[in-house]
Amino acid sequence: MAITLKNVMISNGKRVDIRTENGAIAEIGSISEKGIDCSGLVALAGFVDPHTHLRQPGFESSETVMSGTRTAAKGGYVAVTAMANTNPVADTAAIVEEVMALGEASRYAFVQPIGAVTKGLGGSQLSDLAGMHNSNAQVRVFSDDGLCVFDDDLMKEALEKVLPFDGVIAQHAQDPTKTVGSQMNDGALSVELGLTGWPTVAEESIIKRDAELALETGSRLHVCHVTTGGGVEIIRWAKKQGARITAEVTPHHLLLNQELVRGYDPVYKVNPPLRTEGDAAALLEGLLDGTIDMLGTDHAPHSAEKKDCEWENAAFGMIGLESAASVLHQVLVASGAGDWELFEKIISTNAAKMLGLQNYGAIKVGERANMTLFNPDEHLQGNEPSVSKSSNSPYFPLTLKGRVQHTMRDGYFTMFDQVLEEFND
Ligand SMILES: [Zn+2]
Ligand SMILES: [Zn+2]
Numbered sequence: 228m229a230i231t232l233k234n235v236m237i238s239n240g241k242r243v244d245i246r247t248e249n250g251a252i253a254e255i256g257s258i259s260e261k262g263i264d265c266s267g268l269v270a271l272a273g274f275v276d277p278h279t280h281l282r283q284p285g286f287e288s289s290e291t292v293m294s295g296t297r298t299a300a301k302g303g304y305v306a307v308t309a310m311a312n313t314n315p316v317a318d319t320a321a322i323v324e325e326v327m328a329l330g331e332a333s334r335y336a337f338v339q340p341i342g343a344v345t346k347g348l349g350g351s352q353l354s355d356l357a358g359m360h361n362s363n364a365q366v367r368v369f370s371d372d373g374l375c376v377f378d379d380d381l382m383k384e385a386l387e388k389v390l391p392f393d394g395v396i397a398q399h400a401q402d403p404t405k406t407v408g409s410q411m412n413d414g415a416l417s418v419e420l421g422l423t424g425w426p427t428v429a430e431e432s433i434i435k436r437d438a439e440l441a442l443e444t445g446s447r448l449h450v451c452h453v454t455t456g457g458g459v460e461i462i463r464w465a466k467k468q469g470a471r472i473t474a475e476v477t478p479h480h481l482l483l484n485q486e487l488v489r490g491y492d493p494v495y496k497v498n499p500p501l502r503t504e505g506d507a508a509a510l511l512e513g514l515l516d517g518t519i520d521m522l523g524t525d526h527a528p529h530s531a532e533k534k535d536c537e538w539e540n541a542a543f544g545m546i547g548l549e550s551a552a553s554v555l556h557q558v559l560v561a562s563g564a565g566d567w568e569l570f571e572k573i574i575s576t577n578a579a580k581m582l583g584l585q586n587y588g589a590i591k592v593g594e595r596a597n598m599t600l601f602n603p604d605e606h607l608q609g610n611e612p613s614v615s616k617s618s619n620s621p622y623f624p625l626t627l628k629g630r631v632q633h634t635m636r637d638g639y640f641t642m643f644d645q646v647l648e649e650f651n652d
């Protein structure tokens with residue numbers, strides 16, 4: 228099967244034709260044969276998400292690997308991760324292999340399982356990290372995401388354990404002793420709204436400790452969803468010291484802020500919480516100077532029962548795979564702050580590198596044909612029905628600038644104007 232994309236712009240601003248053959252990119256340049264007219268579209272390395280909750284096994288009413296990867300394809304993603312906070316927790320070779328197999332049954336996106344750092348996410352005993360790495364799932368990134376690896380000695384031991392195979396510990400930075408009952412960003416607004424505050428120091432103290440441990444051990448640390456200006460500062464400092472740190476920001480922390488909590492709509496309840504406008508500006512600054520390496524959706528589907536209730540009782544989390552690229556485009560490219568090359572690094576290349584995914588992150592002759600075609604002139608309506616099993620999107624009142632038009636994985640379209648439903652039949 229061969230496909231030629233005609234007159235498409237690539238991230239360096241050049242207009243080219245791209246021919247794919249047998250799932251790989253065969254030619255880039257001026258190609259005489261006819262093909263699909265892609266004028267007005269930007270071809271980018273297929274998007275890679277370092278932070279996805281697919282909810283299977285255990286929470287299939289919120290999402291499954293199949294529905295989640297289909298949602299990913301709609302958002303331009305060709306590779307996603309599967310966070311370990313499932314039921315059972317993905318803390319053994321057998322479970323990460325099960326998730327891997329579920330991923331292989333979907334052609335929408337590659338699924339890289341992430342293993343739990345501690346047994347049952349209990350925070351007291353390390354899981355068999357090497358065992359998960361040596362399994363068929365080849366796990367390289369480990370995280371207790373949803374919870375923090377809080378114990379100093381255990382965090383250090385985890386970093387040391389993954390060093391021999393160049394693994395990564397991805398930390399959800401949240402000191403649980405500082406966030407008991409916390410509901411929203413701590414400050415004047417949380418007092419005004421009568422909701423328990425979530426201080427920035429709860430996040431920053433863990434990032435600081437982990438950065439020091441990364442320096443001490445020489446191991447790789449990934450900081451999940453940075454949300455505060457102070458956190459960006461610490462990572463900037465640690466990178467200067469030579470720490471092997473990568474960091475991600477979510478679309479919602481870039482675009483939204485705590486003012487939205489005023490209406491007590493639980494769709495805006497998320498962990499870590501929406502912060503201030505100043506924090507959002509510092510996060511963008513961090514992306515622009517390379518302190519923050521990548522976008523992580525933290526796509527966190529929840530069924531209506533868990534979200535359509537009182538603020539205090541609602542679950543933390545928002546979906547984000549379908550809207551992530553439009554949000555990043557709006558904040559980064561449409562605003563004039565950054566260019567397409569940076570956009571591509573943030574949404575694909577840097578995540579592929581961190582995850583160690585060989586076939587992703589670049590449009591190059593000889594590489595697999597994993598590409599996303601983005602239309603910067605169209606809009607994404609935030610209230611467009613989701614193909615996720617959940618609908619907890621915070622963008623429902625918004626119109627976002629730019630949208631994913633087509634997604635190609637291994638030379639096949641998984642989305643062509645709309646996500647292809649019959650794709651797995
Ligand atoms: Zn988290
Ligand atoms: Zn998460």
